[in-house]
Amino acid sequence: AQSVTQLDSQVPVFExxxxxLRCNYSSSVSVYLFWYVQYPNQGLQLLLKYLSGSTLVxxxxxxxxxxxxxxTSFHLRKPSVHISDTAEYFCAVSDPRWFGNEKxxxxxxxxxxxxx
Amino acid sequence: EPxxxxxxxxxxxxxxxxxxxxxxxxxxxxxxxxxxxxLGQKVEFLVSFYNNEISEKSEIFDDQFSVxxxxxxxxxxxxxxxKLEDSAMYFCASRGLHQNTGExxxxxxxxxxxx
Numbered sequence: 001a002q003s004v005t006q007l008d009s010q011v012p013v014f015e016x017x018x019x020x021l022r023c024n025y026s027s028s029v030s031v032y033l034f035w036y037v038q039y040p041n042q043g044l045q046l047l048l049k050y051l052s053g054s055t056l057v058x059x060x061x062x063x064x065x066x067x068x069x070x071x072t073s074f075h076l077r078k079p080s081v082h083i084s085d086t087a088e089y090f091c092a093v094s095d096p097r098w099f100g101n102e103k104x105x106x107x108x109x110x111x112x113x114x115x116x
Numbered sequence: 117e118p119x120x121x122x123x124x125x126x127x128x129x130x131x132x133x134x135x136x137x138x139x140x141x142x143x144x145x146x147x148x149x150x151x152x153x154x155l156g157q158k159v160e161f162l163v164s165f166y167n168n169e170i171s172e173k174s175e176i177f178d179d180q181f182s183v184x185x186x187x188x189x190x191x192x193x194x195x196x197x198x199k200l201e202d203s204a205m206y207f208c209a210s211r212g213l214h215q216n217t218g219e220x221x222x223x224x225x226x227x228x229x230x231x
Contacts, residue, residue, distance in 0.1 A: 004158075034219070043120065044159075044207060044222035090159060103172060104151075104220060106159035 002027040002093050006107035013081050014115045021076040021110045023091030031093040033074040035065055038088040050074060086114045118142045120223035122208050128229045129198055137193045137226045139208030148191045149209040149220060150183065198230045
């Protein structure tokens, strides 16, 4: 079984400041890792993903995340946030063995609020 | 850009009533999913659907739940007799045949409130 922990339920950040949203996972097998974002009144949208290869992955809107296998983490970062980054951010994992039957396991989400 | 659409956006119902949530997945996608998020909790997997049958379902997806693809475009989630604890945001998702990376395309969600 897999699980995802997002310790920070809410993160307020001043505009143009850097931000890191934390994600830790637990799994007995290798996993695919994802960050999804949900803007107000919208659906979940893929921000970035780690499948294999380089541990630093870049996503949309200037976000990036680093996969750390030893710490089982996949923290999301942005060097300078904008008001438009206000949203709920979800970390998720899936088991690559379940080809054709992907079942994402999500964290509880982190609400990022940008302060002008 | 193609997107997954869901209706209704919000439904309020009385306990014990039947509810049908509708989804129109992206047109060339073949794998369909329902997830739900109870307020303040995790987004949870409910069911996956492929080739007109359920591929996998979670413990949440009991006999009160059913899914159907009644035509070539819609994918529905039916709750036969709603309970208070069914109040949640329900997300539909889909993916294409050759996307084996776990990336799903989600709709905006349908908020169900059971009174």
